[in-house]
Amino acid sequence: MRFAPAAAALSLVFATVASVSSAGELEADPRAQVLIAQGEAALESGDTQGAIDAFEAALAVDPDYTPILLSLAEAARQDGLQGKAIRYYREALARNPDYFAALSGEGEALVEKGAVDKAQRNLARLESMCGQSCPETQALQARIAAGPPARFAVETAEDGSAAN
Structure with a gap:
C-alpha cells in the first residue's frame, strides 16, 4: 500500500508519454x-x-x-514506373491495411499496368470498407472505367487476345 500513490503517478506519466509519442507519428x-x-x-x-x-x-x-510512400508512388506513376509505384503502395498497406489512399492508388497503378482484374479486387475492398461515396472509391472507379492506357489495348490486340 505504501507504493500505491507512486505507482499511480508513474502510470499517469507513462500514459501521458505514450499519448504524446503516438500523436507525434501523425506529423x-x-x-x-x-x-x-x-x-x-x-x-x-x-x-x-x-x-x-x-x-x-x-x-x-x-x-x-507513411504518407511519404504515397508521394513516392505518385512520382513513380508519373514517371511511368507503375511496378515501382505498386511496391510503394504495398509497403504503405503493410503498415496500415486500411489505408484507403494506398489501396486506391495501388488499384489505379494496376489499371495503368493493364491488370484491371486485380484493380477490381481493390475496388471491392474499398467499397466494403468505406462505401460508394468515398473519394478513394470514386477515383478508382473512374480509373477502371477509363481502362488501361492505349498501349496495352494495342499490345493485346496484336497478340489476338484483346477483350472489349
Whole structure:
C-alpha cells in the first residue's frame, strides 16, 4: 500500500508519454516536411526524378512517416514506373491495411499496368470498407472505367487476345 500513490503517478506519466509519442507519428519530422514540400514542387513542375530524390531523402529522414510512400508512388506513376509505384503502395498497406489512399492508388497503378482484374479486387475492398461515396472509391472507379492506357489495348490486340 505504501507504493500505491507512486505507482499511480508513474502510470499517469507513462500514459501521458505514450499519448504524446503516438500523436507525434501523425506529423513528419520538420526536416522531412521541407523535403516533402520540395518533392511536391518538383512533381508539379514535371521534374519526376527531382521529386523522387526529394521524397527518398524525406523517407531517409523520417522512415516511419507513411504518407511519404504515397508521394513516392505518385512520382513513380508519373514517371511511368507503375511496378515501382505498386511496391510503394504495398509497403504503405503493410503498415496500415486500411489505408484507403494506398489501396486506391495501388488499384489505379494496376489499371495503368493493364491488370484491371486485380484493380477490381481493390475496388471491392474499398467499397466494403468505406462505401460508394468515398473519394478513394470514386477515383478508382473512374480509373477502371477509363481502362488501361492505349498501349496495352494495342499490345493485346496484336497478340489476338484483346477483350472489349
